[in-house]
Amino acid sequence: MTIKGFKNHPYIPNSVPEVQKEMLEEIGLNSLEDLHEAIPDFLKLKNNMNLPKAIGSEYELRRHVEDILKKNKTCKDNLNFLGAGCWQHYVPAICDEINSRGEFLTAYGGESYNDFGRFQALFEYESLVGELVDMDVVNVPTMDWGQAAATSIRMASRITGRKEAVVPKAMDNEKFLIMKNYCSPDIQLIQVDYVKGTGQLDLVDLKNKVSEKTAAIYFENPSFLGFIEEDGQKISDLAHKYDAISIVGVDPISLGVLTPPSQYGADIICGDLQPLGIHMNYGGGQSGFVATRDEEKYVMEYPSRLFGIAPTSVEGEYGFGDVAFDRTSFGNLREQGKEYVGTQTALWGITAGVYLATMGPKGMEEIGQTIMQKSQYATERLNEIKSIKSPLFNSVNFKEFVVDFNETHKTVQEINKKLLEKGVFGGKDLSSDFPELGQCALYCVTEIHTKTDIDKLVAALEEVLKS
Amino acid sequence: MTIKGFKNHPYIPNSVPEVQKEMLEEIGLNSLEDLHEAIPDFLKLKNNMNLPKAIGSEYELRRHVEDILKKNKTCKDNLNFLGAGCWQHYVPAICDEINSRGEFLTAYGGESYNDFGRFQALFEYESLVGELVDMDVVNVPTMDWGQAAATSIRMASRITGRKEAVVPKAMDNEKFLIMKNYCSPDIQLIQVDYVKGTGQLDLVDLKNKVSEKTAAIYFENPSFLGFIEEDGQKISDLAHKYDAISIVGVDPISLGVLTPPSQYGADIICGDLQPLGIHMNYGGGQSGFVATRDEEKYVMEYPSRLFGIAPTSVEGEYGFGDVAFDRTSFGNLREQGKEYVGTQTALWGITAGVYLATMGPKGMEEIGQTIMQKSQYATERLNEIKSIKSPLFNSVNFKEFVVDFNETHKTVQEINKKLLEKGVFGGKDLSSDFPELGQCALYCVTEIHTKTDIDKLVAALEEVLKS
Amino acid sequence: MKRINRSAKIRNFHQAKWDEPIIFELSKKGERGILVPQAEESIVKAVGDGISNIPNQMRRKESPNLPEISQARVLRHYMRLSQETLGADVNIEIGQGTCTVKYSPKVNEMLARLPEMTELHPLQDEGTVQGILEIMYQTDRFMCEISGMNRFSFQSGGGSQAVMTMASIVRAYHDEREEAQQRDEVITTIYSHPSDAAAPAVMGYKIIYIHPDENGFPDFEAFKAAVSKRTAAFIVANPEDTGVYNPRVKEFTDLVHSVGGLCGYDQANANGLFGVTRAKEAGFDMCFFNLHKSFSTPHGCGGPAVGAVGVVTELEKYLPGPLVDYDNEKYFMNYENSNTPYNIGKVRIFNGVAPVVLKAYAWIMSMGAEGLYEVAKIAVLNNNYLFKKLMEIECIDAPYIRGKQRIEQARYTLEKLTEDTGITSGDVQRRMMDFGMHYWTSHHPYYIPEPMTLEPTETPSKEDLDEYVAAIKQIVKEAYESPEIIKTAPHRSVCHKLDETSLDEPSEWAISWRSYLKKTDPID
Amino acid sequence: MKRINRSAKIRNFHQAKWDEPIIFELSKKGERGILVPQAEESIVKAVGDGISNIPNQMRRKESPNLPEISQARVLRHYMRLSQETLGADVNIEIGQGTCTVKYSPKVNEMLARLPEMTELHPLQDEGTVQGILEIMYQTDRFMCEISGMNRFSFQSGGGSQAVMTMASIVRAYHDEREEAQQRDEVITTIYSHPSDAAAPAVMGYKIIYIHPDENGFPDFEAFKAAVSKRTAAFIVANPEDTGVYNPRVKEFTDLVHSVGGLCGYDQANANGLFGVTRAKEAGFDMCFFNLHKSFSTPHGCGGPAVGAVGVVTELEKYLPGPLVDYDNEKYFMNYENSNTPYNIGKVRIFNGVAPVVLKAYAWIMSMGAEGLYEVAKIAVLNNNYLFKKLMEIECIDAPYIRGKQRIEQARYTLEKLTEDTGITSGDVQRRMMDFGMHYWTSHHPYYIPEPMTLEPTETPSKEDLDEYVAAIKQIVKEAYESPEIIKTAPHRSVCHKLDETSLDEPSEWAISWRSYLKKTDPID
Ligand SMILES: Cc1ncc(COP(=O)(O)O)c(C=O)c1O
Numbered sequence A, B: 001m002t003i004k005g006f007k008n009h010p011y012i013p014n015s016v017p018e019v020q021k022e023m024l025e026e027i028g029l030n031s032l033e034d035l036h037e038a039i040p041d042f043l044k045l046k047n048n049m050n051l052p053k054a055i056g057s058e059y060e061l062r063r064h065v066e067d068i069l070k071k072n073k074t075c076k077d078n079l080n081f082l083g084a085g086c087w088q089h090y091v092p093a094i095c096d097e098i099n100s101r102g103e104f105l106t107a108y109g110g111e112s113y114n115d116f117g118r119f120q121a122l123f124e125y126e127s128l129v130g131e132l133v134d135m136d137v138v139n140v141p142t143m144d145w146g147q148a149a150a151t152s153i154r155m156a157s158r159i160t161g162r163k164e165a166v167v168p169k170a171m172d173n174e175k176f177l178i179m180k181n182y183c184s185p186d187i188q189l190i191q192v193d194y195v196k197g198t199g200q201l202d203l204v205d206l207k208n209k210v211s212e213k214t215a216a217i218y219f220e221n222p223s224f225l226g227f228i229e230e231d232g233q234k235i236s237d238l239a240h241k242y243d244a245i246s247i248v249g250v251d252p253i254s255l256g257v258l259t260p261p262s263q264y265g266a267d268i269i270c271g272d273l274q275p276l277g278i279h280m281n282y283g284g285g286q287s288g289f290v291a292t293r294d295e296e297k298y299v300m301e302y303p304s305r306l307f308g309i310a311p312t313s314v315e316g317e318y319g320f321g322d323v324a325f326d327r328t329s330f331g332n333l334r335e336q337g338k339e340y341v342g343t344q345t346a347l348w349g350i351t352a353g354v355y356l357a358t359m360g361p362k363g364m365e366e367i368g369q370t371i372m373q374k375s376q377y378a379t380e381r382l383n384e385i386k387s388i389k390s391p392l393f394n395s396v397n398f399k400e401f402v403v404d405f406n407e408t409h410k411t412v413q414e415i416n417k418k419l420l421e422k423g424v425f426g427g428k429d430l431s432s433d434f435p436e437l438g439q440c441a442l443y444c445v446t447e448i449h450t451k452t453d454i455d456k457l458v459a460a461l462e463e464v465l466k467s
Numbered sequence C, D: 001m002k003r004i005n006r007s008a009k010i011r012n013f014h015q016a017k018w019d020e021p022i023i024f025e026l027s028k029k030g031e032r033g034i035l036v037p038q039a040e041e042s043i044v045k046a047v048g049d050g051i052s053n054i055p056n057q058m059r060r061k062e063s064p065n066l067p068e069i070s071q072a073r074v075l076r077h078y079m080r081l082s083q084e085t086l087g088a089d090v091n092i093e094i095g096q097g098t099c100t101v102k103y104s105p106k107v108n109e110m111l112a113r114l115p116e117m118t119e120l121h122p123l124q125d126e127g128t129v130q131g132i133l134e135i136m137y138q139t140d141r142f143m144c145e146i147s148g149m150n151r152f153s154f155q156s157g158g159g160s161q162a163v164m165t166m167a168s169i170v171r172a173y174h175d176e177r178e179e180a181q182q183r184d185e186v187i188t189t190i191y192s193h194p195s196d197a198a199a200p201a202v203m204g205y206k207i208i209y210i211h212p213d214e215n216g217f218p219d220f221e222a223f224k225a226a227v228s229k230r231t232a233a234f235i236v237a238n239p240e241d242t243g244v245y246n247p248r249v250k251e252f253t254d255l256v257h258s259v260g261g262l263c264g265y266d267q268a269n270a271n272g273l274f275g276v277t278r279a280k281e282a283g284f285d286m287c288f289f290n291l292h293k294s295f296s297t298p299h300g301c302g303g304p305a306v307g308a309v310g311v312v313t314e315l316e317k318y319l320p321g322p323l324v325d326y327d328n329e330k331y332f333m334n335y336e337n338s339n340t341p342y343n344i345g346k347v348r349i350f351n352g353v354a355p356v357v358l359k360a361y362a363w364i365m366s367m368g369a370e371g372l373y374e375v376a377k378i379a380v381l382n383n384n385y386l387f388k389k390l391m392e393i394e395c396i397d398a399p400y401i402r403g404k405q406r407i408e409q410a411r412y413t414l415e416k417l418t419e420d421t422g423i424t425s426g427d428v429q430r431r432m433m434d435f436g437m438h439y440w441t442s443h444h445p446y447y448i449p450e451p452m453t454l455e456p457t458e459t460p461s462k463e464d465l466d467e468y469v470a471a472i473k474q475i476v477k478e479a480y481e482s483p484e485i486i487k488t489a490p491h492r493s494v495c496h497k498l499d500e501t502s503l504d505e506p507s508e509w510a511i512s513w514r515s516y517l518k519k520t521d522p523i524d
């Protein structure tokens, strides 16, 4: 065994040999090697692991990693129109300031006695999202929208005792795969078609697929393809007619201008917090939420932690704690509790809270309106290009919209490649997930796009299509 | 008057009209206009100021400023060999982490009862720099090295009651101008020549200029031109012989390997903290320090605040306060106190403290050694280029050195322009401040330069000189 | 001046206490926290107000009842809340057993916050994300070397989701073999993490628990009795949170294999074993590492995080895709296994939490093989030093094997203290806060009575450990001398003892501010 | 559950108290906080150890006695100290009169921390720093518009240095006119900042103080008597920290001009006057703005900062150079005035603190002319609301003129409180800390007995002001009912009442840790 000691590492105070000696003496051992005597020899590694040599200094480490990262081309230095589940919105400075505060960044599982601020911030986050979706109960965030939707369906299944859920065919395939895996093996997901011209959920097909076996109807608003699903109330009514649960997935940044699903019959609302002050992070910014009314039958089915407010032994003092803790897998019932809980995305929850507190009602209204205006402008300008149809569907869009390139006789892939050369990231290529649409792409326009940006896209596309 | 109200600005909570009304009522006024009735009408502006329209949102502001800043080319994306009073060293992440903590960043003039952490951090900074320079007293930082040197001379002048100070001719002209202005009108600065071959202070000339009228001899180590001033003790002895004070300006990052001036007779030490964990900031990172022995006659001449440690009414508790506060212009004597005090560069002091606490003795030794090795390597490699002499002076260098381009028959300006095209920032052109040297440049090599970087410089220079 | 006497061992601590209102109470009609970009006039001219064409029923009628607060006040509020949070950056993190809270170097955080990381869209063209792909690829390679596994996926957003991913793989594996119906049991141990039971249960598995023998090893006889053709998998931590390493682990995994089951290793807290022993040699088919624990990326109050799931070659095709590959020229997303018929699909959207992978990469690069080995040594040294010191306190015990070292953590019992004084482990937990310390009892149920679970990692110094022990000693002393101070603790925290009665009472609990307002009567 | 009663007006506050050792006490031999890059082997081969050739007497023999501490512990230490510091980000900043502590927007800080700002060397080729030059140039333009002056220099690193710069200009101006000998007096007022006297004194000037008349205006008769051929300059704040605006200011400046002197306006705290009135119209030849005060850039515990000095055209040639200019194509450093014979030279190395200028630029751009005017209005509104509320408290008074509004701050007196109860303003200061508040007495000497100087700026909301007043009221009540609690305050801060005796005693004071150790005997 030739493993050499590693002395005085800045991250390991007790790597100092003298200290080790003192501590070893205290526990009655002679050498560090003795520490692992509990592990049988035949299980022990005989050689050093084959890893790159440690970088010798923080400076070199930084330069090394920065050199690698420089190979990335960012949405800041380029013009990005990708959305499809991860959206480029403006992140207020205050959001980054708060989530980089060491205390929040490095806290974990303490009690409210130690981590009072964490509990309050997450309680407030719950409350703020509650106002946005107009519901009384919101969970401490889960992984992402996909997980939130999957859990919503499992909740519905437990509440109704049923094993089928109806979902739209026109949804994000990745999200569908998450839900499918998480609902396996017992819950079946049944896909409902959309209306060809409008993209709206096909109510005829839906009626055929809903039955007494249906635990829930899950749909999204705005839909994955960016338009506003207009028949929310009808869909919810249909669910309720069969004593099924109406679950709506929502992009929270739309809720300054769009009706919250609770107001058109949703029993469970879920969605992604990433638009609310969280960087895209190559998809690492996603964070799921679930919201319901404050009814025991719903609350008791959440797998997540739910932070509640409560008094303390001192008058006038707020306290916080876990509501119905034993409901979770951290409670006494373990796997008999609801699904499972663990590390999720709490810091993004706190961040979304900061975002909503900063934006306020006016900010949320205005951002919704700005997004509507800018995306409509983009839609219209693109539609002026002869061979392009924009939007493909005859519905009102929010933020995203399908652009039809079929008439260009070029593939979206080709077009996007050319756009890339001009520093433009074109919309998501839909041709493999939605083969029936041929060559279409999902474009995303938010408050960060200026008129100049949009005009630049149009000009770039015109050039690309000319060549 | 057509100034329109500006409602609900995020930075001005009481810009809400309803609140204004309530407050105005409380103070018995009818309108905001009445608030300034103390100002005679003829002094009032009649029109809006002619300023650009406010940028409407944080996002646009950010994009606007970032677009401007993008016009800068940084020392991170280019290869920089400029030093000359502002040096590119590695800034440990922990330094930025601490000085961006909102509490430190936005604190100001509170008492130790409110700002205990600020007092402790600055007391510790004083103590840490004290160890580095081997002195018992260090001030809360002043503006920059130039200011620190100027104040040191004023201190010496008050202590000795004399009005002349001897300074090296081979020093930074900008620094000299600061000192000259600050010492005016009463103190005269007399320049001492350097030895032609070595750059060392010319002891013969020095002897001629020192007299009973001399308050202080000020010299630097390493000198402005980068070499180690070898006769420190002799110079100090000479000062002391005339009951003058020996002041040494020092680059603190050299003190892991170089003797602290207190050990060769310096009575006052000054210098710049910028190398100790502070970004260059286009020259905004400079921060001066002054250090002396703990003798009343010295301590009582500091104009700066000096934070001292003291007990409190509770056993075992540390407290901090201003030592000899009345000495300063903040004390009861105002202008009869020592010079003046005010906002200086405290945050850089805290930062330098973090740096020194992080580096420790070993880190300071190693960085000194690394800098010596790398700069020697650069000197030697450059000297291999035929038409270049490097270093010009026959002395041992620390970090910086003079490169002689006279034989290239090109001006430094031309050369630097060509280097710039290759992404290399060449050394400071000395031709106007040191006309006697002809075409020479002051190069700076620190721990951040890799062998590859230095080799790149050499190759670039070779190419430039060939063309 | 006399020298100030600093000989006290117990810190004279008080947590920042700001008595902050709930954010809604800060609302003042009309205040704004930020201004939002408006559409340019020419856009407005072109498209109008943008919202009139929203179908009426889908147009929000009343603005959301969010608070209206100026920016400085929002900032102040959250700054204060942050000070009221005992993150690892300010604390001696020893008292969160099985959480592996270690130092998260600031340099790594700064790297992860560069726009070259934060401003990447997950669907960007591969050519534009070569940097982050390289990092993901290399980290996969490192994980393989550390575990002996063959391929890693970084999709799982935490350890529990990693267990879920393992359970999904188990299901897919047996599905492909058409044994899914028959194999409906997952075996674990009582001291493995609750998620090792709960996540497989979501996937439809019955959970069989193995209890420890008198040494604290999972009872091999009981295990033999449990393993059968119904066994889908054995999912276990080793050591469990008792810190006892099961030396016969290979016999366990062999047995499971012999009946056709799979073995998944919960290596959330792997840092005591780096470079010492690996999943592969112990016979596991899968394992996961919590990058936010053993690999030092910060916990963020509970995520974002990564549970990196590694598998042997045979199981690679089940891993959620895409995986990052390298063709000697460029890095690319490999969708191959996503397209295999029994692939589990996705567990998290896109490519997992890439910044966490980046931080783990940077940490590993600052350690190297020797550094990781040192981490393991010191984590174990620290734990056993702490163990020794605590066991010297009379009323503290730790069940199970003596003589051998615990690995990186241990579960203790304060049963005797409770018997002697009535002070429970929960009481001690609250009192520890008065000294600025985390303290954790254990997961539920409390198999060990009055449990206390501590895990020091390699981060604390000997002084930190001594300070922690001194605080425990102080509390033990108080328990015998003045228990009231403990029962009424905390005294130096943001809040005092919680009145928990409402939290389990549907008519009273309040999970949001609006709910609280509805359920309580205004004070007049 | 009953609603929690939050009607208390006084915050139940405690500052974070960590009881941290001095950093040296954390030292453990052998620990490292960071590793430093080493010269590559090939370099070592080429040049050796690099240090042997240091002349022996210049080679350090014993390492500096710095502490040896692992990185996490250094971080923890400073994180804790930061929590123990009442920065404006966490506090209601009202109690630091004449400091203009307002909100420093985080977005500006983030901009200033971009590498395009931090990683610039001041001697870089102009072509490579067009961005920062543009910002400096534009900010100069803005300042000119705000003040009516003609040209600004950003070299001064604070307001006091700005006064020094003005005094230097005064000297240069009279030098050029060969009147420097004769003109050796600078006139100021007792309520102007101490630096308005102290900095000119460094430049060799005798200081003449004008006292206020019964209204609080600088006494014009006394002023007339003081002005003479010996007058080099009049340097004054208006309003001074009493908040009283001198409406006859133009008569003052006219008088000084009539004898050949210059007038310098201390506009450190200008935010009450933005868009309302300017230095130019009041007849000043020079003025300065504290960007770190009125223009919102953070104070940083006392710098880095910028005192932007503006002058009329005639004085431009004395300004320290270089200045930034624009030739309609590119921005450049103009050294013209540096080369004029009577130029003052430099006051700060290089180009001043550019990131502070950047932050001020961003702040102005987020305000515009209307926003700046609103700042002035609200700063004055806040101050006068506070004034009204405080003056309702019986034992609080503020000397001088009634009826007219104070501008952005005011100096009060607690003389009656002291007479009644023995509680001094200094006592109140300490007690305010128990409610988490700054409180400032005044500059010395205390011309107004038992002074209290408050300046709210436009940042606090009405609620913040009310909370501040409530705390003062509470203390006043205590002063009459239970003064002991005030005399022994603070109770909820990091430390208790300081024993100040050693601080003025040369044999006892300790300005560094090593000095403290030398001067005190070890405890055994
Ligand atoms: C042994 C073990 N397994 C699994 C987990 C779950 O990991 P996570 O918290 O990331 O969901 C943990 C975390 O506490 C753990 O310690």
Ligand SMILES: Cc1ncc(COP(=O)(O)O)c(C=O)c1O
Binding pocket: B341, B342, B343, B344, D098, D099, D157, D158, D159, D160, D161, D192, D193, D195, D196, D237, D266, D267, D268, D269, D290, D305, D307
């Ligand atoms: C009126 C006035 N003048 C001058 C100054 C000095 O400014 P600085 O603190 O930046 O040196 C101040 C600062 O308090 C001030 O308020």
